Amino acid sequence: MTSIDDLRAIPPAETSEAEGSSPGLRPRGVLGKLPRYAAGKPPVMVDGLESFKLSSNENPLPPLPAVLAAIASETSINRYPDPMTTALRTELAAYLGVPATDIVTGAGSLGALNQILATFAGQNDFDAPDEVVYAWRSFEAYPISVGLAGAAGIQVPVRADGTHDLEAMAAAITDRTRVVLLCTPNNPTGPILTRDEVVDFLAEVPSHVVVVIDEAYQEFVRRPDAVNGIELYRDYGNVIVLRTFSKAHGLAGLRVGYSVSQPSLTEHLRVSAVPFAVSQIAEHAAVTSLRHIDEVEARVQLIVDERTRVVEGLRGLGWNVPEAEGNFVWLALGDHTQDFAARAGEHALSVRAFGSEGVRVSIGEETANTRFLELCGEYTHRPAAR
Structure with a gap:
C-alpha cells in the first residue's frame, strides 16, 4: 500500500513553460481597478x-488576563466551530439588549461588512452595477470591498473638518443605490455623527436602501449627542449596525465582528454569511471579554x-x-x-x-x-x- 510518505517522495509532473505560466488565466478585470x-x-x-x-x-x-486564560485552555480546534456562534450571540444579546436573532457574526467588522455587500449590492444580470455611497476619505477597505462585490462605489468627499457631508451623500443616492456606509467615528479623520443628523439623513433615504452604521470605535466615543446605532436600528428596518471586538477588547488578531439588524435583513445576511468565520478560540475570547466588560x-x-x-x-x-x-x-x-x-x-x-x-x-x-x-x-x- 502506498503511504503518505511515498506520495510526498514522488516528484512533481513536468510541465511545459506555457503550461507553467498559464497565460490564459486572468483574474476579474475589477482587480486591476482596485486600490491595494x-x-x-x-x-x-x-x-x-x-x-x-x-x-x-x-x-x-493585551487582552484581559481572564481572556488569555480562557483561550489557553481551548483544545477543541480539531472540530469545526459552531456556525451560528450561539454562545457569543447569546452573550451579546444580553449585553446590547437585543434579540440574539438580530445578530450575525463575521470575521471582524470587515468580514461582517463583506457579508452585507454580498447580500445587497453587486453586479446584476445584464444591468449596470448597483451603487454604494460612502464618505471619502473613510475606511480604506470600503472601495476594495465594494469593488469585489461587483458594485460601483460613489465617494462623497468629507468636509474640511473631517465630518461626513450628509446632505451631499443624500443627494448622491440614485435609483441604483443599494447601500450607504456611515463610518462613525470616521476612520481616519476622527469625528462622529450625531444622532439627530443621522435621523434627519435617514428621513431622506429610501426605505429600500440599506444604511450601514459602522461603529468599530464606538466604545471610545464620549460625546453625549453621538449616534448609537443600536438605539436606532429598532426603529429603522433598513439600518444595519457594525461593531467589532478588535479595538476596545484588544482581539484584533482573532477576527471577531458582528452586525445587528432587524429579521427582514438578517434572514438574508445568514445566507451570505461565511460558514465558520469565527473560530472557537475567537468566540471563547469574545464571550469571556464581555463577561468582564x-x-x-x-x-x-x-x-x-x-x-x-x-x-x-x-x-x-x-x-x-x-x-x-x-x-x-x-x-x-x-x-x-x-x-x-x-x-x-x-x-x-x-x-x-x-x-x-x-x-x-x-x-x-x-x-x-x-x-x-x-x-x-x-x-x-x-x-x-x-
Whole structure:
C-alpha cells in the first residue's frame, strides 16, 4: 500500500513553460481597478530607542488576563466551530439588549461588512452595477470591498473638518443605490455623527436602501449627542449596525465582528454569511471579554484619557486637529504627509500616511504618545489652528 510518505517522495509532473505560466488565466478585470489595502507598517528599529507601532489603530494593551486564560485552555480546534456562534450571540444579546436573532457574526467588522455587500449590492444580470455611497476619505477597505462585490462605489468627499457631508451623500443616492456606509467615528479623520443628523439623513433615504452604521470605535466615543446605532436600528428596518471586538477588547488578531439588524435583513445576511468565520478560540475570547466588560471599559478609559492628553497637547502646540472620538488622531498634513511619516520613523514611531492627504496616528503607550508630541513640537509644517 502506498503511504503518505511515498506520495510526498514522488516528484512533481513536468510541465511545459506555457503550461507553467498559464497565460490564459486572468483574474476579474475589477482587480486591476482596485486600490491595494495597505496595512500599518511596523516601526523601524532605531538604536537607543524603544520602537512603537502607531499605524494600525490597535489597542496597545493585551487582552484581559481572564481572556488569555480562557483561550489557553481551548483544545477543541480539531472540530469545526459552531456556525451560528450561539454562545457569543447569546452573550451579546444580553449585553446590547437585543434579540440574539438580530445578530450575525463575521470575521471582524470587515468580514461582517463583506457579508452585507454580498447580500445587497453587486453586479446584476445584464444591468449596470448597483451603487454604494460612502464618505471619502473613510475606511480604506470600503472601495476594495465594494469593488469585489461587483458594485460601483460613489465617494462623497468629507468636509474640511473631517465630518461626513450628509446632505451631499443624500443627494448622491440614485435609483441604483443599494447601500450607504456611515463610518462613525470616521476612520481616519476622527469625528462622529450625531444622532439627530443621522435621523434627519435617514428621513431622506429610501426605505429600500440599506444604511450601514459602522461603529468599530464606538466604545471610545464620549460625546453625549453621538449616534448609537443600536438605539436606532429598532426603529429603522433598513439600518444595519457594525461593531467589532478588535479595538476596545484588544482581539484584533482573532477576527471577531458582528452586525445587528432587524429579521427582514438578517434572514438574508445568514445566507451570505461565511460558514465558520469565527473560530472557537475567537468566540471563547469574545464571550469571556464581555463577561468582564467593566475591566474592558476601564482600559478603554485609559486610552481615552491618553487621547485627550494628545489632542490637547497638539492644540497647545498650534496644530489644527479634527475632533477625535476614536483611538487615533488625524493630521491633515497635505504635501508634507510622507515627510512627517519619515520623520516619525526616525523617532522609532510608525504612523499611517495616506498619500498626500494626511497622517493617522493611533493612541499607543504613554511613552509613545509623549514622543509623538515631542516630534510634533519640533515639526514646522504643522496644520495651523484656525
